[in-house]
Amino acid sequence: MLQGKKIIVGVCGGIAAYKSAFLIRLLKKQGAEVQVLMTASAHSFITPLTLSTLSSKPVLTDFQKDSSGQWNNHVELGLWADLMIIAPATASTLSKMAHGQSDNLLITTYLSARCPVFVAPAMDLDMYQHPTTNNSLSILGSHAVNIIDAEEGELASGLEGKGRMAEPEHIVKAITDFLNPDSILSGKKILVTAGPTFEPIDPVRFVGNYSSGKMGLEIALEAQKLGAKVTLVIGPNSLNLKQFAGDIVLCTNSKSMFEACNAVFKEQDIAIFAAAVADYAPSKVANQKIKKNSDTYSLEMSKTIDIAKTLGQKKSGKQFTVGFALETEKEIEHAQAKLDRKNLDMIVLNSLNDQGAGFQKDTNQITIIDRQNNIQKFELKSKNQVALDILHEIEKRI
Numbered sequence: 001m002l003q004g005k006k007i008i009v010g011v012c013g014g015i016a017a018y019k020s021a022f023l024i025r026l027l028k029k030q031g032a033e034v035q036v037l038m039t040a041s042a043h044s045f046i047t048p049l050t051l052s053t054l055s056s057k058p059v060l061t062d063f064q065k066d067s068s069g070q071w072n073n074h075v076e077l078g079l080w081a082d083l084m085i086i087a088p089a090t091a092s093t094l095s096k097m098a099h100g101q102s103d104n105l106l107i108t109t110y111l112s113a114r115c116p117v118f119v120a121p122a123m124d125l126d127m128y129q130h131p132t133t134n135n136s137l138s139i140l141g142s143h144a145v146n147i148i149d150a151e152e153g154e155l156a157s158g159l160e161g162k163g164r165m166a167e168p169e170h171i172v173k174a175i176t177d178f179l180n181p182d183s184i185l186s187g188k189k190i191l192v193t194a195g196p197t198f199e200p201i202d203p204v205r206f207v208g209n210y211s212s213g214k215m216g217l218e219i220a221l222e223a224q225k226l227g228a229k230v231t232l233v234i235g236p237n238s239l240n241l242k243q244f245a246g247d248i249v250l251c252t253n254s255k256s257m258f259e260a261c262n263a264v265f266k267e268q269d270i271a272i273f274a275a276a277v278a279d280y281a282p283s284k285v286a287n288q289k290i291k292k293n294s295d296t297y298s299l300e301m302s303k304t305i306d307i308a309k310t311l312g313q314k315k316s317g318k319q320f321t322v323g324f325a326l327e328t329e330k331e332i333e334h335a336q337a338k339l340d341r342k343n344l345d346m347i348v349l350n351s352l353n354d355q356g357a358g359f360q361k362d363t364n365q366i367t368i369i370d371r372q373n374n375i376q377k378f379e380l381k382s383k384n385q386v387a388l389d390i391l392h393e394i395e396k397r398i
Contacts, residue, residue, distance in 0.1 A: 001176040003031030004221055004243045008077065008113075010086035010106045011051065012093045013041025015156045016122035016165035021046065023087055023168040024054045030172065035077065036060070037106045039093065063105055074105060078112030079362070079382055083175060086110070087148075088122030088165045091133050098139040114382065116178065120148040122165030124157050148174050179225070184395050186227030191264060191271040192220040193307070195235035197254045199281035201299065202290045211276035213237040215324075215364060218387040219272055220244055226391060231268070233260045235275060254278050254304035265311050270394060272322045273308040274348075280304060312343035320398050322390070326350045335369055346370045346397060348390055354380070368393050 007027055011020045020036075027034050034055040038048060048059035060072045086093065086106070093106070097119070102108045110117060119140065127133060128150055137147055148171055151164045166174075194216020198206040213234055220232040221244055230246040235257060241248060251257040254277050265271060280301035290297070308323045315321055323344040325335040328351070335349040349367040365380040366389070378389055 001030050001180055002027060003225065003245065005032045005082045005179060005225070006080055007032045007034050007175075008081045008084040008109065009034055009036050009051075009055070010084065010089070010093075010110070011036060011038045011042045011046070012086065012088055012090040012106075013039055013043075013045060014088045014090045014122050014165075015045060016088035017042050017045035019165055019168055020087060021050055021054055023085075023171055024051060026168050026172045027175075028054065028056070030176065035081070037077075037109060039104055039106055060105060063108075072105060074108040075112045077109045078114060081113060081115045082384060083116050083118065083179065084110065084113050085118040085120065085171065085175065087118075087120035087171055089119040091121075091123050091127050091130075091136070094119065094121060094133065094136040094140065097145070098136040098143075114385065116146060117144075118146040118148055118171075118175065118178075120166050120171055121150045121163075123150075123163050124155055125159050125161035125163045128163040146174070146178065180227075183226040183228075184398065185223060185270075185391060188228045188269040189267060190220075190223050190228045190230045191233065191261060191268045192216050192223065192230060193233045193257065193261060193271075193273050193275035193277075194220070195237045196276050197235045197251070197257055197278045197304075199253050199278045199304070200285045201282050202286035202288065204289050207278060207280070207282065207299075207301075208236075209276050209278065211235070213239050213275075214362070215383050215386070216272075216274035217241070217244065218383045219274055219390060220246065222384060222387040222391055228270075231264055233257055233275070235277075254281060254307070258305045258307045258310070261307055261311060265314075268319065270320045270322070270398070271311065271315075272390070272394075274324050275307075276324075276326070277307055278304055306342070308344065309342040315343065320345045320394065322394065323347045324350065326352065328352050332367070332369070332375065335367070336373070339369060339371065344371075346393065366390070370397060 036051045036055050036059045038061045052059045063071050096107050148166045152162045153164045155163050195213030196209045196211040198208045200206050220230045224230050233249045235251050249260040281304050283300040283302045321344050325338050327334050331351045335347050339347040347369050354365040364383050364386045367377045369375050
């Protein structure tokens with residue numbers, strides 16, 4: 001249920017820290033990638049060695065990695081995570097979170113996180129009921145922090161009452177329910193194209209572009225997590241495709257990508273054309289390497305097959321197609337024209353004028369336009385969050 005999800009587990013200094021080991025183990029069993037952050041006081045209750053062994057990653061506590069001056073970047077950690085869970089969350093940490101008291105790596109990462117954040121409080125009965133604790137939880141709730149309420153039972157002090165950290169199984173269920181709500185995409189067949197195409201000039205050269213395939217892969221991964229049956233058709237790339245469990249077709253040029261898409265298109269419910277397919281390819285491909293014999297060289301180019309347009313013209317009334325437009329000027333106008341020309345139901349616009357958007361980036365900023373000319377702009381986000389936005393907009397329209 002959590003396959004491929006990147007989760008930060010924050011561990012604070014409380015007796016319930018021993019439960020964090022079970023929580024990490026359960027998250028890993030669900031397929032999550034776990035990074036543990038510990039406060040200094042948490043080391044007194046459970047060793048970093050235990051948690052690093054269970055998470056398969058070094059545990060982070062300090063800003064500085066070692067004596068070389070390298071540092072653990074809280075901003076990168078905040079961008080990396082799909083979700084952050086602090087369990088146990090002590091009264092001290094809850095107060096620091098509520099008031100932005102960023103005096104350790106865990107709190108600075110929380111303040112940098114763009115992902116959903118959960119806390120699982122754990123403390124003694126009177127501490128949990130104290131007005132200051134209630135105030136901290138109230139503030140965090142108003143900041144959209146998800147609170148997994150403490151449970152009742154025997155406490156470390158010997159008292160009986162509310163204050164026990166929620167059981168790891170209950171925490172994992174809360175997380176999976178949040179990340180995997182019932183989706184109408186569940187069971188749908190979705191075709192996703194990704195990456196560039198390399199159009200050959202001769203045996204050693206090609207015409208291509210800077211696309212990395214990251215955006216298309218993130219869409220495929222997130223659709224898979226929503227229960228869709230995804231086929232990923234992807235051009236040349238250096239991505240880690242092992243994290244994707246669906247069908248993968250590797251392509252090189254526009255012709256092979258079209259053939260792969262055309263072969264499966266009829267059976268798809270949704271097609272998302274995120275690949276940056278070359279518009280033109282060399283008219284003739286040399287059999288041997290072209291030698292540098294002159295100061296200039298002319299290359300005749302011919303239009304490639306427009307995959308989205310060709311398949312858009314033959315789609316059935318039950319199929320939903322999504323295109324991408326990367327523009328540098330008159331962005332909305334050009335995207336609207338492409339939406340109509342290719343018979344798309346929705347188009348995702350990227351502008352190279354937006355800072356942090358475009359090729360080779362881990363972030364993206366998009367505008368979505370549909371056939372009713374509804375235009376929705378989104379802020380800059382990590383590409384996996386952008387992928388979720390795109391899929392949620394598709395859900396709304398089907």
